[in-house]
Amino acid sequence: MNPTEATDRLLEAAEELFYAHGVQAVGMDAVRARSGVSLKRLYQCFPAKNDLVEAYLLSRDERWRRSLREFVHARGDDPLAVFDWLHDWFREPGFRGCAFVNSFGEFGQPAPGIAAAIRKHKDELRTYLRGLVRDHGVADQLFSLVEGATVLAAITGDPGEASTARAAAKVLLAAQG
């Protein structure tokens, strides 16, 4: 097995396991078992667990934002489509909230690379929303609604939080003028 394929399989396994059970609850041996990559190669690709966690977050960020971007773009970049996408996401079987918020909660003082990955995700999302909604103030308000709906959907298990946030966003966008 070649190193780049090993890295891919490791990242895929890490995403599934870390997101589903939390980073701390998943041992390196579980990642090895799921990925089919030997421990030795695992540590060649990622010298320490922190490195794998950081790569997991960066990879998930890319995939998550691409999915959102493509969905919203297919709807003419309507900001409200963001909340329709959220609604679909919340209904997915394994939905457990925002991976970045969860990781932030897991680590009291995250390693620098991990903290940076978390902040990067939120910064990029904010920037994206500001691209959809020219008024930065309103974009930031929508951002707050997105985060709130995600947290609440995760804790209550109710995907309807997306509809609540969507209704609020509609009012805020209309008030923007």
Place this chain on the structure above:
Amino acid sequence: MNPTEATDRLLEAAEELFYAHGVQAVGMDAVRARSGVSLKRLYQCFPAKNDLVEAYLLSRDERWRRSLREFVHARGDDPLAVFDWLHDWFREPGFRGCAFVNSFGEFGQPAPGIAAAIRKHKDELRTYLRGLVRDHGVADQLFSLVEGATVLAAITGDPGEASTARAAAKVLLAAQG
């Protein structure tokens, strides 16, 4: 030292340590050291760490909601005062986001008591907001803003997220009619 005083000191130590560093990062021995209560008595008061965690969450819920309620009540139960309170909270030195959201992130599948304490906190908060804002739809929208602002303030470190959410809340309340 009497058992009820021991319980108080344990809860106080647990709140400080668990909130500041995360539950998993704090060992029982650290709680013992901080509280000055012996390990033996600690395990008499709380037979397992989960019990202490659950008590910590319930205790923090009471204190947190009382503080919010009193602040808002002193301002004539103006819903917007909720966001002023948030702004003060976000500026506090040890602010690290919502203890319940953080705990939710820490445990993939929380023990039943812990999951219940987390849900209880959010349920009570929702109920409280619905008391302040008669229109349940708008109350829930404000709830989403509260959660979003808290998450973002924690991750970005910017207390100004409260002002953003406040501005949004003002528009939503005005639109309510």
Place this chain on the structure above:
DNA sequence: GAACCGGGAGAACGTCCGTTCTCCAAGCCT
């Protein structure tokens, strides 16, 4: 064919931590 190299499987090591156990000092009752 024989020495060598890479890689896999899994044992081993060290540490951390939740929980329990041991031991001892100090108070209390008769």
Place this chain on the structure above:
DNA sequence: AGGCTTGGAGAACGGACGTTCTCCCGGTTC
């Protein structure tokens, strides 16, 4: 005073886990 209980301090136990080490096999090169 002398046995008895209580509680504290901290050692000890057991398991989990991150990381490294050992051993062995299969393929490659002279």
